[in-house]
Amino acid sequence: MPLELNDIFVTPDSSLAVDECFVYDDLSAEGEELVVSPVRVKGQVRNTGGLVELCYTAEFRYSKPCDRCLTVAGKAVRQDFVHTLALSAENEDNDDIIIVAGYTLDLFSLVRDDILLEMPFKHLCSEDCLGLCPTCGKNLNEGSCGCQKQAVDPRMAVLDELFSD
Numbered sequence: 001m002p003l004e005l006n007d008i009f010v011t012p013d014s015s016l017a018v019d020e021c022f023v024y025d026d027l028s029a030e031g032e033e034l035v036v037s038p039v040r041v042k043g044q045v046r047n048t049g050g051l052v053e054l055c056y057t058a059e060f061r062y063s064k065p066c067d068r069c070l071t072v073a074g075k076a077v078r079q080d081f082v083h084t085l086a087l088s089a090e091n092e093d094n095d096d097i098i099i100v101a102g103y104t105l106d107l108f109s110l111v112r113d114d115i116l117l118e119m120p121f122k123h124l125c126s127e128d129c130l131g132l133c134p135t136c137g138k139n140l141n142e143g144s145c146g147c148q149k150q151a152v153d154p155r156m157a158v159l160d161e162l163f164s165d
């Protein structure tokens, strides 16, 4: 759903409220499928002395498998974004400027790109996730397994080497 921005661009000190809820059903990051809730987008487009800016807050939840234990875990995200909008690329050095051709902004696509860029690289079900046992594959968050833990801790391996002779 494109945002019509004629009035904002031609009227100094004008603003337009943005309050949308977008549903994306095909989002993935680094080849992994992400299950993302509807994305709440709230903010405004503002013309301040000829400079047109879009500021908004995106709120959503996503879920994907934990990097350590592979259990699917959800996280809530609340992130602010600011973009400068221009009708044409006058200064091509500036990557931050969003070109709004014909006064219409494709907010749906912009929000999709923004939230994919902001996805955390590391995804853990909890900060102290214990992961899977490297020997038997048991999820150690659900209890310990019977495997011997020798040589699992690299720090201990280094100490063993130091004191071996």
Ligand SMILES: [Zn+2]
Pocket (backbone or CB within 6 Å): 066, 067, 068, 069, 070, 071, 124, 125, 126, 129, 130, 131
């Ligand atoms: Zn985990």
Ligand SMILES: [Zn+2]
Pocket (backbone or CB within 6 Å): 133, 134, 135, 136, 137, 138, 145, 146, 147
């Ligand atoms: Zn084990």
